[in-house]
Amino acid sequence: MPDAAPSALAQLARAHGVATDYWDWQGSRIMVSDDTIVSVLAALGVDASNDAAVLAALEGFAESAWRRVLPRVVILREGWTPWVPVHVPDGSELLARMHLEDGDLRDLAQVEHWVEPRTVDGVLMGEATLELPGDLPLGYHRLEIDYGDQSASTTVIVTPPHLELPGTLKRDRAWGLLTQLYAVRSDRSWGIGDAADLAELGTWGARQGADFVLVNPVHAAEPVPAMEPSPYLPTSRRFVNPMYIRVEEVPEVGYLSAAEHQLVEWHSDDARRLNHLDRLDRDSSWQAKQAALRMIFRTERTHRRRRDFEVFCEREGQGLVDYATWCAIVMDRGLPWEDWPKELQDPRSDAVTAERERLAGDIEFHCWLQWVVQAQLAEAQRELRAAGMRLGVIHDLAVGVHPDGSDAWALGDVLARDISVGAPPDDYNQLGQDWSQPPWRPDRLAELGYAPYREMLRTIMAMAGGVRVDHIIGLFRLWWVPRGRPATEGTYVQYDHEALIGILALEAHRAGALVIGEDLGTVEDWVRDYLAERGVLGTSILWFERKDGVAPRAPETYRELCLASVTTHDLPPTAGYLQGEHIAVRHELGLLTRPLEEEIRADDAQREAVLAELRRRGLLGEKSTIEDQVGALHRYLTWSPSRLIGVSVADLVGDERTINQPGTDEEYPNWRLPIAGPDKVALTLDELMVSRRAKRLIRCVTRRGR
Known part of the structure; x- marks a missing residue:
């Protein structure tokens, strides 16, 4: 029926x-x-x-x-010739032209296509049809029409049909390092891993044969305590956390007076004491850096440095001004910004304009911080490529932003109010998930020609050889949870994936970067097929690759367009997983949905099935250490056709502790643990680079043949 x-x-x-x-x-x-x-x-x-x-x-x-003269936006792939409807008063003379991104102008002709006129708001409206030519170049163009004494326009975006892999990856796979940048501290760090540590780790990795370093999101966080520890809950996805600045490598340090140099040394001495803590202290690290950076900011800049800063500010435009204004007001009035006077909650209000004048010095400081941190991260990428890496840095793009952050303040109704992104109930969380992040409004994104999305991608691509998109299914649909309701009472909202994936491919094409989509969990087959068609790599985690819920899939059956790794940041490092660390932590925190004994039996069965397969295929003896098993698992991955193989830095040093335990906040030190050895004692980047354990695991990945 x-x-x-x-x-x-x-x-x-x-x-x-x-x-x-x-x-x-x-x-x-x-x-x-x-x-x-x-x-x-x-x-x-x-x-x-x-x-x-x-x-x-x-x-x-x-x-x-019919009320819109032109569609909000027109998205097409290179070579397509779509028809564009134009709604004007019936009988109007129409003149249409295309303003190309490079300045060229093209006239467009109408297509013979009769549509019955319709009366709308008391006016008889007709529909004319334009056909866009198939030779439009990639990029962002403007379609303009004149009718009578009026005009209208819309954005036309031409995207690549397929994002090609960098040349050498078409012939040979690459392997690289996976890490949380803040957790990798050197002796020179100020308590937190930074851009210079990234360059140091990457150039060392290049000497071992690595072709990339994939790091956690480096998006901006709060400029005041307490800084949100999760890199996946930033205040802005367009701008970068200045916590990652290496103070001594700011060029103006060379022009400080002797007394000012001494002050920088005092701040660095205080901050370097944080390197010996077994938990990261972002707030103390940033307090020391900020004090030193404010002093450096006040130092006279050379003419060329002043010019570079001005060019940066001009290029970043109003978005940078809004972000810096939010930072300055936060430092003056605190958070959340919804507690500010009503007139300050609108970035376009007269009151905010007055605040910009009052806080002009602080606003310039926050603009300057962005210039410095983005330049240092871009320089790290250049160093990695110069050291021989084929890709260099791969940055991670978070799903959304903090509801009290600068994007939520500055982007207005581009983000949905009173809504949070999350996930429906599943096998791992039967109560569903609420991630406390306001989602993009698909209609407003289209009306703006996807400008906020484009600008966000451009910042990331300028510092990277690739980008990993967390929860890439969110570019197709997102689980919206109304404020005040449990995550079980949400629903899916569709997005224009042709637009979002197409723009992602266009920006990556222009930057010469590749794109990896985190497509774990419940993802329909057609979505993975679509991503592969567009040249977006998927993600495979060895522990999740099973044939029947228990038995491991043969690595030869993995996808080719894929980043394959043994573990991920939501699981313990491999040595910990092999010893049931994830079960122990979840039990201690009361997160298990089944009795402990049942969980242990199921986990033991799955793990033993994998180890038995390693023994069957000659990768492991009957008696083996945890280190042997970690090496064999990585060797097993190399038998896959996957174009990228990722090796966690935590696995290189034998760390066993979970980086992030989903379903917890303060109950577990999520995102607060530095890298450490099996004894849980923190290790520095300097110790990692001379580690025999690290070298042994790398040999498992780089050794040729069976």
């Missing part, structure tokens, strides 16, 4: 990409409540609060395209 006709509310939801039902992790169909649908539609600016409002919104949606 066919399903009943959808209700008016369901029709309205689907028209706006809001799911009214979904299939859960157990294969059951779940119907989304009307209350959730109404709340999500409200966050999209659609009133569905009663039957009359729903019918009015449906009628308005049916006519919305």
Whole structure:
């Protein structure tokens, strides 16, 4: 028997990409409540609060395209020739032209395509049709039309059909290091791993044959205590955390007076004491750096340095001004910004303009910090490439931003208010997840020609040879949870993946970078096929690659377009996983959903199945140490066709502790642990680079043949 006709509310939801039902992790169909649908539609600016409002919104949606002269944005792949509808008063003379990104101008002709005129708001409207030429170059163009004494325009974005791998990767695979940058401290660090440590680690890795270093997101955090430890909950994804500045490598340090040099030394001495702590202290590290950097900022800059800074500020535009303004006001008034006077909550208000004048010096300081940190990270990338790496740094892109952060303040209604991103219940978290991050509004992104998204990608690509997109399924759909509701009472909202993936490919193409999508978990096959078609690599974790829930998949069956690794930051390092560290921690924190004995039995069975396969294939003897097993697992990975193999820095040193325990906040020191050896004593980058254990594991990955 066919399903009943959808209700008016369901029709309205689907028209706006809001799911009214979904299939859960157990294969059951779940119907989304009307209350959730109404709340999500409200966050999209659609009133569905009663039957009359729903019918009015449906009628308005049916006519919305006719009320727009041109579509919000036109996305196409290179070589496509799409038709673009143009809505103008019936009988209007039409002149259309394309302003290309390089300044060229092209006239466009109409296509013979009759559409019945429609009366909209009392005006008889006609629909003309334009066909875009198939030879438009890649990039961001502007379609403009004149009709009568009026005009209209829209953004046209031409994206690459397929993102090609860098030349040498087409012929040969690459391996590289995976690490949390802040956790890799050298003797010269100020308590936190920084851009210079990244360059040092990377150039050492290059000498071992590594071709990349994949690091955690380096997005901006709060400029005041307490700094959010999770790199996946930043205040801004467009800007960078100045915590990663190496103070001594700021060029202006060379022009300090002797007394000022001494002050920098005092600050560095205080900060370097933090290197001996077994937990990272971001706030103390940043306090010391900030004091030194403010002094350096006040130092006279050379003419060419002044010019470079001015060019940077001009290029970054209003977005940089907004970010720096938010930082300055936060340092003056604190967080959350929703507690500020109402007039300061709007970045375009007269009150904020007045604050910009009052805090001009602090705002310039925060702009300067961005210039310095982005330059140092870009220099690290140049050093890694010069050292012989084929890719260099691969930066991680977080899913979203902190609701109290600068993006949430500066981007206005581009982010959905009273909504948080999360995930529905699954096998690992049967209560669902709420990540406390306001999502992009797909309609507003399109209206802005995806400018905020493009600008964010551009910053990352300028410092990298690649980008890893966390939870890449979020570029297709995201789980929206209305404020005040549990994560179980959310629903999916669709995004224009053709636009988001296409722009990602375009920016990567221009930067000469590759893209890795973190596609773990519940991802439909068609999504993985689509990503592969567009040239986006997937992600494979050895422990998750199973044939029947227990038995490991043969590495020869892994995907080729893929980054394969033994572990990930949401699991313990391999030595810890082999000893059941993840079960012990979850039990201690009360996170297990089954009795401890049952969890141990299931984990032992899965782990033993993998080790048995290693023994069967001659990679492991009957008696083996944990270090032997770690090496054999990595050797097993090299039998896969995967283009990239990742080796965790934590595995190089034999660390056993979990970096992040999902489902916890303060109960576990998430994102606060430096690298350490099996004895849990913190290790420095200097010790890593002379570690025999590290060299032995690297040989497992670089050794040729079976």
